[in-house]
Amino acid sequence: MATISVEGKDIEVDEEGYLVNLGDWFPGVATVMAEIDEVEMGDDHWDIINFLREYYEEYQIAPAVRVLTKAVAKKLGKAKGNSKYLYELFPYGPGKQACKFAGLPKPTGCV
Amino acid sequence: MKKLHFLEVEGNTKGFFTFLGLFGLISLIGILSAYYMEHNGHWVTGMNNQIIWGTPHVFAIFLIVAASGALNIASISSVFSKTAYKPLSRLSGIMAISLLSGGLVVLLLDLGRPDRLIVAMTQFNLVSIFTWNILLYTGFMGIVGVYLWTMMDRPYNKLTKKAGMAAFIWRLILTTGTGSIFGFLVAREAYDSALLAPMFIIMSFSFGLAFFLLFLMGSYKYTQRELGDYIVSRLKNLLGVFVAAVLYFVLVYHLTNLYSADHRDITVFILTGGGIYTFLFWVVQIALGSLVPLFLLYGPTGKNRAMIALAAALIILGGMAQLYVIIIGGQAFPMSLFPGMEVSSSFYDGVIASYAPSLPEILLGLGGVGVTLLLMTVAIAALKFMPASLADEVADPHSK
Amino acid sequence: MSAFYALLLTVAFLVLIIGLSKKIIQYSRVPAPLKIPVTPAPLTKGGVAVRLAKEAILFAALFRSNKWTWLFGWMFHMSLFIVLLNHLRFFITDVPVLLVLLQNVGEYAAFTMFIGLTGLLVRRIFVARVKYISAPSDYLWLILLMVITLTGIVMRFISHTDIIAIKEFSLGLMSFNWQDLPTDFPLMVHLFLVAILMILLPFSKLLHIPGLFFAPTRNQVDNPREARHISSWAAELDAEKNKVQPK
């Protein structure tokens, strides 16, 4: 199994770069993963990642895109409450890339 | 101008099977008539040793001549680069093949020994214009086949112009050849004219286009596809020109014959002799088959689809009459063994031969038309011959 | 020589019949547990018969798929069919009138068959995609049929053999009353290859003949909602699972 090294720790990730043990996450993990994916993390990104982690805590699943956009709209205003905005932040998709940075398991299915 | 799309006709419908059944039945009746004549011998027909080629030949020659004319549309498009005709060129090609097949079937089944078809195909007398025609017909099918292929297979589109040119030249030769079948009959005054070959060419334009227009209007109507005014009006204008041209040739043909001593008698016979041929000439060919259609096409009714269809049908009728007069009228007039003398014998020398078409002959002729329509019906359902729409925004190069 | 051929042809015939029957029995025994007709599919058995007939007689799917392959393939198969019908006259004494009529036209089927086969072979050699999927046997089948056809053509149109003797021979074969066979070279080749063909047919891709009719994608009726479709081993599996029933 592959690993990434974050702040001197080796952290296990699977073939697709997701954490194997969800408990391994701390903010540095997101930063390193973002570097690998060539995404520059800003405050906007962190807002999303924090929201994801909160939601997961409660529901044991990443939020649906609609739920996420609504939450973003509430927080950052209607202009940003759409999936286009999220794709700008996370080019490979909020559902997948953001979840990865946030240390959530990958939502797989017909999505 | 919207992009052009070709589409097969839906084959799994009641309407389609009705037409298939209808045309199949007509063809079958034609073939059964041929079998009846074959089984008994030609004594059951109106033909005899004076009128050697009867009604089936009228039909056969009509279809063959029309076949070459039907290809005209495609030629105009790819040889003369008139884009307006491009949407029609595939249909034009397949119609040429179908008409020719229908004509050849009739010709073949009217032979005394159709079972010896293989003899005709394997033993050639290269001096005979008839042999040449057999080669021309088969060659025509082949060339038009290739032509269609280059039109329908995208990567080969670049060859269309060349194939179209070959087909164009071939069909001019073919019609000249058909015309020459008569032209070579030195013995028969009616046919011995240099004008006959060019006249056949212009006749082919007219008959082929009339048949084409009729089929186009019918098929678009029954398949509920859109046929815009642009195409119809261009075709009908062209048709009018051809009809007028045929009329002109007929005029010149008879005038020159009247002035030549050799041909005066036969011309007078046809024009004034009374009887069926005179009637067919003046009433059916000239009045119904030329003047009335010209009026319908260019007169106040010129925009009415039903009237255009009627005009096309009349042109076909007039064409049949014209060929009947040429072929049968020409044979009925006695050949002169002794010019200037009065001749008689037990072999009907010197008398106008009598001929009345029998039912099986007519049915065989119609059977050929049936075969043509049957082939067309199958073809448009099997392959992409017909544009999905010929609405003006697709067909009219002026529409944006 | 005659004895050899008589034996060969008898054995070949037996192999053909037994081999083909075994395959057909196998096909009909293996269950089709699920409904997998390619839709739109007919809703009735009659509709299925029409669908299969269209495939078997017109090669409808092939026509949709590739016009050239269809042209050559269909030409070959229809000609083969006519040739085989014509061959009936070697095996039956009372040839029906229709068959006699057919034979006038039918004799040229050999040529269209040859043209068809040539087209198929040319395509196999020159079309890269088809070449890629061809095994040596695929070429050999075509060549085998071409040689059979050619020897047949030679016998019929060029160097005639003694048909009467042959008819006696083949009628004799059928009644186990072996007759002499003329020893013409084309005939020898022809018959030998025919025997090979009959022997190999049940073990080869020529199993497409029964296969076409057994393809569940084509021979199933499209009625899964209306009629419950249960096959043998699926039924067993069903029984094992004690299914929840409404109370």
Next chain:
Amino acid sequence: YQTANARSQSEKATSKVRWGMLVDTTKDVDWNKCVDACNNEHGLGNEHKSRDDQKTQYIRVVDVKNKGTGYSISLPVMCQHCEKPPCVDVCPTGASMKRPDGIVLVDRHRCIGCRYCMMACPYKARSFVHEVLSDQKENTPRGKGCVESCNMCVNRIDNGQEPACVEASDGAIIFGDLNNPESPISKILAKHGGKQIRADLKLNPGVHYQGI
């Protein structure tokens, strides 16, 4: 299909000869006797279903009258065995053929019944068989669907006999080799001359007439 060719390549059928006839219309004979002889020779007249205008006639009697003068004659007309026969030119299969010895006839194994030769013949010499025939003469196996005409009685000529109509004409028709200046027919033609029907067509028929 070699039958007729085989004949033509037989000894007699060479281009050294050209068979021809000379008809003297001034002689007072009953030309119908010739017609009967021909019919008899070739088994004509066995059509039972055909109308009169459909029946075969190899040879017929033609009455010609000059409207101006009232002068009239009768003469027998059959295939004129043209040197440049249009019927042969137009025949698609080569069934219509001219033997080297000038005789024009139809190969019945080849004829497909297209009737183009009939259209082409200026003398209306040909007939089409309109029905199934039976009881044909062995030498003239005529059959439905084929075209036929006077074949100058090839069967008789090849056996060294004269054509049937010549025999029946009481000397009014002379048969012989036009190529041989010593033959009686050539001598008479040289001396008294003869005319061909529709000589203007330049087909150079092998049948010549006197008194027309």
Next chain:
Amino acid sequence: MADFETPEFREYPTIPLIKQDVMAGKGPFVSRAEFDTDLGYPGELPEDWKEKTLEKMGDLLGRYRSLQVFMDSCIKCGACTDKCHYFIGTNDPKNMPVARQDLMRKVYRRYFTFAGKFFPKLVGAVDLTEDVLDEWYNYYHQCSECRRCSVFCPMGIDTAEVTMAAREILAHVGKAQKYSNQIIQKVYKIGNNLGLPGKALKGILEDLEEEMEDECGVPVKFNMDEVGCEALLMTPSADFFAEPHIDGLIGYGKVLHELGITWTVSSKASEAANFGLFIGSYDNIQKISMRIREAAIELKVKRIIFGECGHAWRVAYSFLNTLAGPFDFLDQSYPIPQHILEVTYGALQEGKLRMNKAENDHLTMTFHDSCNVARASRMGDRPGGQFDIPRAVIEASCNNYVDMDADTIKDATFCCGGGGGLLTDDLMELRIKGALPRMEALKQVTEESGVTNIAAICAICKSQFTKTLPYYGFEMDAIMSVHQLVSEAIVMTGSMQEKELDGVDEEEAESESED
């Protein structure tokens, strides 16, 4: 982002030349034991893999007539060679359907036929080696089981059946695909493909109810686990989760509400999709299907309605009755199961729905026939209903509709490129390339007829399109659900939209739209 090149649009569709080994590789991620064992597979390559492989193959040959007949009857005519979207997109000759079948047929001949046993070279038979197995794994995961090839095969050979058999055999020797198996395992554990727990699902549905109330002023219910509703709605879990799927779900809700059909989803069977189909496992297809039966019994419904999903509808339409029937406890006057489009279409026919097409006037639509609906199932009561019904519903919802090229729709439709268990990121190259023919057809109608959007009736299609459209220069949100259009156009009784349209009580409508 991608380490491959998106294929270029061709001037017009031609048959591509073959390019060997373009797609050679290891295939998608192999599953792990943790996902496999629940499904009844070993999870790793056993010692006696060869025997096991052949044994399983023999077993399947004796179980599936399709496989047995298809192995024998291919005539190598080549008719199918240019029909697969993966071949057109990748040009790898092993993606020609017949070549794909041949991977297995070569082994079949070697071990199961007389000719292959004695003359392997002659008939192209090969020994079974680990390389062969790897090749199977790679190329049998480059087939979306779309059946396009079988439409054109003169023998009716369906490569999808061979693919399924191959995947089943591979799974039995521990070479299952991670994506599919992980998902099936989630279905068993949590109830749906996505792993949406009941709580999350409930939250989403409640959210939607609120949204409806806000938007239309009508209390559209999105029930979960309500006993005694008329209908059980089975829909892909993507409909709860992803865009544009969820807009379709809203559409179902509106239609069912308007027709007065009470309905519920089940948290236990909250997934219509049946990935058992992709791995070719009868047992798993059945096990997954059985949940539907159980849910229907528990919730005491009268009918089962399926949402927009191609593969789900295939299993439901063609297999459900066989696998989980008989459904004699449901109301027999409705088709069992029924498709939501059949419901909507029926209601439209009867004039029960009021549609304001003008709502969609900014769109020019075309329709992607999802292949599992087009070639493996039916809607309505006559063959071809699966083509006409969605189109009729679309045309009832909007004014501008254009079909794509006739060779690429209806039963000749091109797969979106993501079906058959290939909708996973590790196969992105394949998915993008395989979408080429569909994208070309779409391109043509956008250029010629000004098409702006494309509708589909399958969750996989919709997800796949959102990924592929940008690669080919279209907008990601050009893909829509059919019921999304319905949702926009429908005028529900008592809704704000109705009032607006009819001009009744203008003030009230105004005041509401303002806040």
